[in-house]
Amino acid sequence: MPVVEEYWAGVVRRLQAEVNVFARLVQHHGEQGRENEAALARILEAFVPSRLGVGTGMVIDRFDRYARQADIVLFEQVDEPAVLAQTTQLIYPVESVRASIEVKTRLRSDDIRDCLRKRASLQELQKSQPLGADRWSTNLGTLALGQRRPPLPRPWLLRAASAGEPPPPSESNG
Secondary structure, eight states: OOHHHHHHHHHHHHHHHHHHHHHHHOOOHHHHHHHHHHHHHHHHHHHSOTTEEEEEEEEEOTTSOBOOOEEEEEEETTTSOOEEEETTEEEEEGGGEEEEEEEESSOOHHHHHHHHHHHHHHHTOOOOOEEETTEEEETTEEEEOOSOOOOOOOOEEEEEOOTTSOOOOOOOOO
């Protein structure tokens, strides 16, 4: 097995081991789900570039419309602030969000429908219009962002793995 492939297989085994141990210790499905989200967030924090933050919460646009709550939000923490901190729940301006991730311990048909509704609510949000080469107007005021291109589209990911079962094989979008 090539080194990079072996490395990532080890990362997946580490995440699966955390899920399995916690599932044996705690039988409450809600708490298992919360710990699975936290385990994935810890791994992401170690691997995403330092300019990105890993959080959870709500995404808002300039018209005060909210996407549904996201289990994990990857956001630009260098250029734009997360606002309205309420313990660990945050509200993120849509311009700063780079990805939204839903984590499901067990995937049922209702979960898929819920995830699709969350995805649709995120895609309905509108980003601010540029004021100039380095400024964007938002409902939070005008943020000076330095010489920067318009924000990238927001990817969305669903990850599900049942305790004690290997995760499904990854699919390539290439």
